[in-house]
Amino acid sequence: MDLSQLSTVLTEINSEFDQRIAEASTLSVIDQLKSDFVGKKGRVALLYRQLGQIEASLRPSAGELINAVRDRIEATIEDLYPAVRRAERSKTIASDVNDPTSVILRSYQGSGRIHPVTRTRMELEDIFVGMGFSVEEGPEAESEWYNFEALNIPKFHPARDGQDSFYLDLDGDDQVVLRTHTSPVQIRVMQSQTPPIYAVMPGRVYRRDTADARHTIGFHQIEGLVVDKGITFGHLASTIETFTKAYFGPDMNARLRPAYFPFTEPSAEFEVTCTICRGKGCRTCSGTGWIELGGCGMVHPNVLRAAGLDPEVFSGFAFGFGIDRLTQMRDEIADMRILTENDLRYMRSI
Amino acid sequence: MKVLLSWLNEFADFYGLADTLDGVIDKVVAAANGLGLVVEGVERVGEGLDGVVAVKVIEIHPIEGADRIRRIMVDGGMGSLEQIVCGAFNFHEGDYVPLARPGVTLPGNFSIAKRKMRGVESNGMLCSARELGLGSDYDGLMIIKSDGVKPGDDLASTLGIDSDVIIDLAIEANRPDANCHMGVARELAVFFGIDFKAPEILDISKVERRPLPDDFIVEGANSLRLAKFDLTKIAKDRKIANRLELAGMRSISPAVDISNYLMLEVGQPTHPFDGDKVPGKRVRVRVAASGEELETLDGQVRKLKGESDSADSSYDLVIADIYGIGLSVAGVMGGLSSEIDDSSTSMLLEVASFRSDLIAKTSKRLGLRSEASHRFERGVDPDLGDFAIARFAYLAGVMPEYIDVVEKVTVRPTxxxxxxxxxxxxxxxxxxxxxxxxxxxxxxxxxxxxxxxxxxxxxxxxxxxxxxxxxxxxxxxxxxxxITRVKLTNDRVGRLSSKQRRRRDLVNYLVSRGYFEAWTSTLLSPTDMGLMGDTEVAICVKNPMAVDESTLRRSLSVGLSKALISNLNRREEFVQLFEIGKVFSMPNQGELLPRESERLAILSFTREEIPPFALYRDLASFFGFYDQVVAERIEDQGALIGAGFIGLHPGRTLLLRANGAIAGVVGELNPFAIEDLTGVLPQGRVSYVEIDLDKTLFSITTSRRPSTPSIYPAADFDLSFEVASDVLAIELENLITRSIVGYNPKISLIDSYVGDSVKVLSRSLTFRVQVVSMDHTLTEAEIRSARLNAIEAIHQSGVGKLRE
Missing domain, CATH: 3.30.56.10 (Phenylalanyl-tRNA Synthetase; Chain B, domain 1)
Incomplete structure (x- = not known):
C-alpha cells in the first residue's frame, strides 16, 4: 500500500463516517460508530496495523494521515455526544409515563391526624405564648381545697350546684374530686411563682352533667391568669379583645357584661362577635350578633389570700373558656360525642 | 326567672320608653343584659286572640271515608249551629272549646279561611292551646272550663287573658335582689333614669303586734312573723292567678296564690298555715331532731338532720307548733298536716328570714328545690317582713288581725x-x-x-x-x-416549657407516621380493667353517673382496645391510634392526691405488621432516651400489672425500665384479653407501645453530642450466632457494641432464622458489624481482632455460640 492508496482509504473512511454519523441519533449507534471506526478493532486501527506494508520512510507521514482522520472522527463523536445524550434522555423521560394517582392503598396509608381538641389547644397556647404568657398544668384529681375552698367556693355555695363534681373513694381526711375546672391550677401557680404572673392553664376537667347530646366524659378548658401590681379591669377588657382578634380575626370584637363567679369580683361573661353571621344576627346567636364564650373577672381578694398573696399589694384578672366549644364552633360539630368516638372515618376527614 | 313586662310596668313606666311594644322590648332586653340580668328568652302571649270565641259542642258526626277528622256542630251564639271539621278527639258534646272563624288571624300570622275537607265545609277552626299561643299543649283542643261561659263569649275576656310579654331572666347567685319583679324593675328604672314607685300597701301600723319570746327563734333564723288573716274574706283574683301561670307557677287557692304572687313580686317567700290546724296558733323555729320525720306538701315523708348528725355542723330548721310538733321544713316546703284547704277559714301567714347557708344545705340534702328555698339560699332581704305583710294585706284586701313578732337586730355591713x-x-x-x-x-x-x-x-x-x-x-x-381598655404590656417572653415542646413534637412525630390521636375515657367500668387482666384495685368514683364510668383508668390499653374494635366493627382495615393522657393509681402513703402520670400509648393493627420494637426504637432514639432505657423480657407479670400496664401478650412484649423503675411496655396486646373486653377477637396481631412519659420523654434528655464522621473508610464483617429462643437480639447487639472499643461500631441484624438446620439451639441471628477509626484506616489485623473480641464477648456471656 502506498500513500495515495492510504489517502483513498482514509477519504472513504471519512465519507463513510460522515454519512453514518449524519444518521446517528442514539448513543448506542454513536458507540457502535466509535467502535467501528476508532475502536480497537475498528477501521482506523486496522490501518495502523497495515502501516508495516508502507515504506519505512513514508511511515511517519502515513501515521500522521491516519492520526488526522482518527482525531477528526474522535472529535466529531465527542462533539456530538452531549447533544445526542440530551436528546436521548429527553426521549426516555418523555416516554416514561405513569398514572400517579394509581396508589394502591395497602402500599401507603398516609399520615394520621391530631385530635381536633388538641389542635385547638395548640392554637390557643400559641396565641397566648405570643402575648407573653407561659403555659401551666396541674393534676386532674384535686383536693376540694384547691378545687373549691381556695377559689372562694365554700361548701354548699350555690355556685357548686352548676358543677357537681365526681368524688373519689379514697381514705384520706380530705375529699378529692376530679377537678371541675382548670382554676385550681391558678392557685398552684400563685403558690409556686412570684408575680408578675402571666399564665394560661389548659386541661381536661370533669363534671357530672346529665347525659345528653352534648355529654362527653370530661371536657377541656383553658384558663388565663395575670397577677401583678396595678392590674386593672381595663387590662382585662383589653386582653380579652386582643385574644379575640388574634384567634377569630381582626374584624371580630369582644364585649363584657356583668356576671357572677365566686372567684372573681367584679365578674363578667365575655361574648364575641358571632362567627356564623359576623354580627348581623342569626339563629346561632339568637339574633343578637354575639355568642357567649367564657367568664372572666378580677381575681377575688379571698382567692389571692388563699394562694398566699396580699390583695393590698397585688391585683389580677382571670378568664376561662371551653376548648371543646371553640372546636365545636370551628368545625361546626352538631354532636360533641363525635370527639370521643375515635372514629377513623371522622378523623380522616379532619 | 320569668318576669312579665306588665308587672314590671307597675313599678316604673317602661311602656313609655318607646312608641311600639317591640321598641320597648328591645330597650328592656338590652338594658337587662348590660346589667347582668341575662335575657334567655322573650315570649309574647295572649296576642292574636281577637275574634276567637268560646263555642259549645252540640253534635259530633263521623265523615264517611275519613277516620282522622269529624264533622262538629257547635253553638257559637249566632242563632244557628255552625259546622266545623276537626281532627281532634279529646272533647265531648257539651264541652266549650275555642273557635277561630274565617277572617281571624291566629298567633304566628296564621289566617283562617273557609275550606272544604272530604267535601265537607268547615267554617273556621277549633283550636288547641298551642295554636292560640296559650301554652304548649298540642294533644287536642283547649277545653274551656271557666264558670259562666256562654256560647259566643270572647275567649280572651272569658279566660281573663291580657296580652303580655314574658321575659326569661337568668339571675346570678349573687343577685338575690333580682329574684323578684320589684328588684328587676328597680334596677331597670335606675338604669333608664325613670321614676320607680314602690308597690301599694295597707297601713298595718295600727295592727296589734304581739312579741314572741326570744327563744321562738334559734340560731339560723333572724326573724319570724306570724300574721293572722280571715280567710273567708280573701277572694280569688283572676289577675293574680293569670300572672302566676304566665310566670310558671300553678294557681292553687286565693291565699296561696297571693303568697306566691308576693314572692314573685317583692322576693319574700311566705307560708300560709291553716290557723285551725296549728295548736296554740303560734309557731316557733327550732332545730330538727336527729332523724325527725315530716310529711311535706308533696306527700313525701322527709327525714331531717339534727345538729350532731355528722362532722358537718349544719342542721335542718323546722317550723313547729308551741308543743314542738314539726309543721314544716323551714324555708323549703310546708307540711301536709297544716295545709290550707277549701274548708279552711283562718290563716296564719309565716314571714321569716333564715340563714342562707342552712337552707341551701337542707334543700340539697333533701333533694328538694322550691321557689322559696331557691330564694332563701341566695339571701332574702331580712328587713322585708312588715312590708311583705302590708303588701299581702293590700293584695288580699284584708287587714291582718294581729301580728306575732320576734326578731334579732341585724346589722348591715359597712x-x-x-x-x-x-x-x-x-x-x-x-x-x-x-x-x-x-x-x-x-x-x-x-x-x-x-x-x-x-x-x-x-x-x-x-x-x-x-x-x-x-x-x-x-x-x-x-x-x-x-370602661376604657388599657393595653397590657409586659416584658415577659412567652414560651412553651421543654416538656410542652417535647409533647408537641411527639404528637407531630406520631401523626407524620400515620397515627391518629384518640381521646378515650378516663373513667371506665369497674370490670373493664379486670377483663384485660388487671388484678390491682383501681380508684373508684363515689358518685358516678353510670357504672360504666365509675373507675379511674390505670392504663390506656382498655380505651384503645375498645377504639380498635369499634373501628374494626366499622369495617376499617388498618387502625393506627395513639393517645396521650393521664392514668391514676392509689396515693402514696401519707399523701392525699392519687398518683397521676402522663402516658403515651400507640396501637397499630395493620395488614403489613409494623414491628413494635422498631417503632419504639426509632421514637426513643429520635427523642434521645433510647440509650437510657433498658428493654427486657417480662419476668414478673405481677410487677408489671402493679405498675399499671395490662392486657399484654406475655411472650411478645418487652418491659422498659428507666432508672430501674418500670417505665413502659413494647410489644403486642393479648388478643384474648381484647376478646374478653369487647367480645371480638382481632384477626391479626395488635402492636402496642405504652410509655410513662414522666419517666422517659419528660425527664430524660439525650446525653449524646453530635459527632463528626470519620474521614477514614469503614470496614464491615458479619457474625452469625446460634441462640436460645428466649434470648433477645438486643442483648447480643449490646454485648458486641461493648466489646469493640474505639471503633464506633454500628451493628445491624441482617438475618433471623429459625429452622431444622439449627440443631442444638433453636435460632440463628446474623449481625453485620461496621467499624471505623477516627484517626487511621483500620488494618486487617485490627478488624480481625475486633471480630474475635465480639465473638469472645458472646461466648463468655453464654447467650450464643458462633455458627461456623
Missing part, C-alpha cells in the same frame, strides 16, 4: 375603701358622684371624705361585703362597655 380604689381597680377615673347617685337610688348609702369612701349596701344586697364588691357595683352601674 365597707370602707380608699377613695382612689375604684379608679385603681378599673384602670380609669369615673364620675363617682354620678354613679353614686344611681347607686343611692338602689338603696346604697355612700359617703365620701377626702381619702375614703364608706358604703352601706341595702339590706337586699347581702352579697356586697368587701371593697371588690363595691368596685363591681360601680363598674356595673357605670357600664362595663364604657
Amino acid at each position: 365597707v370602707v375603701l380608699p377613695k382612689s380604689y375604684i379608679a385603681e381597680r378599673l384602670g380609669m377615673e369615673i364620675d363617682l358622684d354620678a354613679v353614686s347617685a344611681k347607686l343611692a337610688r338602689l338603696g346604697f348609702e355612700i359617703s365620701v371624705n377626702e381619702s375614703t369612701m364608706t358604703v352601706v349596701p341595702p339590706s337586699n344586697r347581702p352579697d356586697v361585703t368587701v371593697a371588690a364588691d363595691v368596685v363591681e357595683e360601680f363598674a356595673r352601674t357605670f357600664g362595663y362597655q364604657n
Whole structure:
C-alpha cells in the first residue's frame, strides 16, 4: 500500500463516517460508530496495523494521515455526544409515563391526624405564648381545697350546684374530686411563682352533667391568669379583645357584661362577635350578633389570700373558656360525642 | 326567672320608653343584659286572640271515608249551629272549646279561611292551646272550663287573658335582689333614669303586734312573723292567678296564690298555715331532731338532720307548733298536716328570714328545690317582713288581725375603701358622684371624705361585703362597655416549657407516621380493667353517673382496645391510634392526691405488621432516651400489672425500665384479653407501645453530642450466632457494641432464622458489624481482632455460640 492508496482509504473512511454519523441519533449507534471506526478493532486501527506494508520512510507521514482522520472522527463523536445524550434522555423521560394517582392503598396509608381538641389547644397556647404568657398544668384529681375552698367556693355555695363534681373513694381526711375546672391550677401557680404572673392553664376537667347530646366524659378548658401590681379591669377588657382578634380575626370584637363567679369580683361573661353571621344576627346567636364564650373577672381578694398573696399589694384578672366549644364552633360539630368516638372515618376527614 | 313586662310596668313606666311594644322590648332586653340580668328568652302571649270565641259542642258526626277528622256542630251564639271539621278527639258534646272563624288571624300570622275537607265545609277552626299561643299543649283542643261561659263569649275576656310579654331572666347567685319583679324593675328604672314607685300597701301600723319570746327563734333564723288573716274574706283574683301561670307557677287557692304572687313580686317567700290546724296558733323555729320525720306538701315523708348528725355542723330548721310538733321544713316546703284547704277559714301567714347557708344545705340534702328555698339560699332581704305583710294585706284586701313578732337586730355591713380604689381597680377615673347617685337610688348609702369612701349596701344586697364588691357595683352601674381598655404590656417572653415542646413534637412525630390521636375515657367500668387482666384495685368514683364510668383508668390499653374494635366493627382495615393522657393509681402513703402520670400509648393493627420494637426504637432514639432505657423480657407479670400496664401478650412484649423503675411496655396486646373486653377477637396481631412519659420523654434528655464522621473508610464483617429462643437480639447487639472499643461500631441484624438446620439451639441471628477509626484506616489485623473480641464477648456471656 502506498500513500495515495492510504489517502483513498482514509477519504472513504471519512465519507463513510460522515454519512453514518449524519444518521446517528442514539448513543448506542454513536458507540457502535466509535467502535467501528476508532475502536480497537475498528477501521482506523486496522490501518495502523497495515502501516508495516508502507515504506519505512513514508511511515511517519502515513501515521500522521491516519492520526488526522482518527482525531477528526474522535472529535466529531465527542462533539456530538452531549447533544445526542440530551436528546436521548429527553426521549426516555418523555416516554416514561405513569398514572400517579394509581396508589394502591395497602402500599401507603398516609399520615394520621391530631385530635381536633388538641389542635385547638395548640392554637390557643400559641396565641397566648405570643402575648407573653407561659403555659401551666396541674393534676386532674384535686383536693376540694384547691378545687373549691381556695377559689372562694365554700361548701354548699350555690355556685357548686352548676358543677357537681365526681368524688373519689379514697381514705384520706380530705375529699378529692376530679377537678371541675382548670382554676385550681391558678392557685398552684400563685403558690409556686412570684408575680408578675402571666399564665394560661389548659386541661381536661370533669363534671357530672346529665347525659345528653352534648355529654362527653370530661371536657377541656383553658384558663388565663395575670397577677401583678396595678392590674386593672381595663387590662382585662383589653386582653380579652386582643385574644379575640388574634384567634377569630381582626374584624371580630369582644364585649363584657356583668356576671357572677365566686372567684372573681367584679365578674363578667365575655361574648364575641358571632362567627356564623359576623354580627348581623342569626339563629346561632339568637339574633343578637354575639355568642357567649367564657367568664372572666378580677381575681377575688379571698382567692389571692388563699394562694398566699396580699390583695393590698397585688391585683389580677382571670378568664376561662371551653376548648371543646371553640372546636365545636370551628368545625361546626352538631354532636360533641363525635370527639370521643375515635372514629377513623371522622378523623380522616379532619 | 320569668318576669312579665306588665308587672314590671307597675313599678316604673317602661311602656313609655318607646312608641311600639317591640321598641320597648328591645330597650328592656338590652338594658337587662348590660346589667347582668341575662335575657334567655322573650315570649309574647295572649296576642292574636281577637275574634276567637268560646263555642259549645252540640253534635259530633263521623265523615264517611275519613277516620282522622269529624264533622262538629257547635253553638257559637249566632242563632244557628255552625259546622266545623276537626281532627281532634279529646272533647265531648257539651264541652266549650275555642273557635277561630274565617277572617281571624291566629298567633304566628296564621289566617283562617273557609275550606272544604272530604267535601265537607268547615267554617273556621277549633283550636288547641298551642295554636292560640296559650301554652304548649298540642294533644287536642283547649277545653274551656271557666264558670259562666256562654256560647259566643270572647275567649280572651272569658279566660281573663291580657296580652303580655314574658321575659326569661337568668339571675346570678349573687343577685338575690333580682329574684323578684320589684328588684328587676328597680334596677331597670335606675338604669333608664325613670321614676320607680314602690308597690301599694295597707297601713298595718295600727295592727296589734304581739312579741314572741326570744327563744321562738334559734340560731339560723333572724326573724319570724306570724300574721293572722280571715280567710273567708280573701277572694280569688283572676289577675293574680293569670300572672302566676304566665310566670310558671300553678294557681292553687286565693291565699296561696297571693303568697306566691308576693314572692314573685317583692322576693319574700311566705307560708300560709291553716290557723285551725296549728295548736296554740303560734309557731316557733327550732332545730330538727336527729332523724325527725315530716310529711311535706308533696306527700313525701322527709327525714331531717339534727345538729350532731355528722362532722358537718349544719342542721335542718323546722317550723313547729308551741308543743314542738314539726309543721314544716323551714324555708323549703310546708307540711301536709297544716295545709290550707277549701274548708279552711283562718290563716296564719309565716314571714321569716333564715340563714342562707342552712337552707341551701337542707334543700340539697333533701333533694328538694322550691321557689322559696331557691330564694332563701341566695339571701332574702331580712328587713322585708312588715312590708311583705302590708303588701299581702293590700293584695288580699284584708287587714291582718294581729301580728306575732320576734326578731334579732341585724346589722348591715359597712365597707370602707380608699377613695382612689375604684379608679385603681378599673384602670380609669369615673364620675363617682354620678354613679353614686344611681347607686343611692338602689338603696346604697355612700359617703365620701377626702381619702375614703364608706358604703352601706341595702339590706337586699347581702352579697356586697368587701371593697371588690363595691368596685363591681360601680363598674356595673357605670357600664362595663364604657370602661376604657388599657393595653397590657409586659416584658415577659412567652414560651412553651421543654416538656410542652417535647409533647408537641411527639404528637407531630406520631401523626407524620400515620397515627391518629384518640381521646378515650378516663373513667371506665369497674370490670373493664379486670377483663384485660388487671388484678390491682383501681380508684373508684363515689358518685358516678353510670357504672360504666365509675373507675379511674390505670392504663390506656382498655380505651384503645375498645377504639380498635369499634373501628374494626366499622369495617376499617388498618387502625393506627395513639393517645396521650393521664392514668391514676392509689396515693402514696401519707399523701392525699392519687398518683397521676402522663402516658403515651400507640396501637397499630395493620395488614403489613409494623414491628413494635422498631417503632419504639426509632421514637426513643429520635427523642434521645433510647440509650437510657433498658428493654427486657417480662419476668414478673405481677410487677408489671402493679405498675399499671395490662392486657399484654406475655411472650411478645418487652418491659422498659428507666432508672430501674418500670417505665413502659413494647410489644403486642393479648388478643384474648381484647376478646374478653369487647367480645371480638382481632384477626391479626395488635402492636402496642405504652410509655410513662414522666419517666422517659419528660425527664430524660439525650446525653449524646453530635459527632463528626470519620474521614477514614469503614470496614464491615458479619457474625452469625446460634441462640436460645428466649434470648433477645438486643442483648447480643449490646454485648458486641461493648466489646469493640474505639471503633464506633454500628451493628445491624441482617438475618433471623429459625429452622431444622439449627440443631442444638433453636435460632440463628446474623449481625453485620461496621467499624471505623477516627484517626487511621483500620488494618486487617485490627478488624480481625475486633471480630474475635465480639465473638469472645458472646461466648463468655453464654447467650450464643458462633455458627461456623
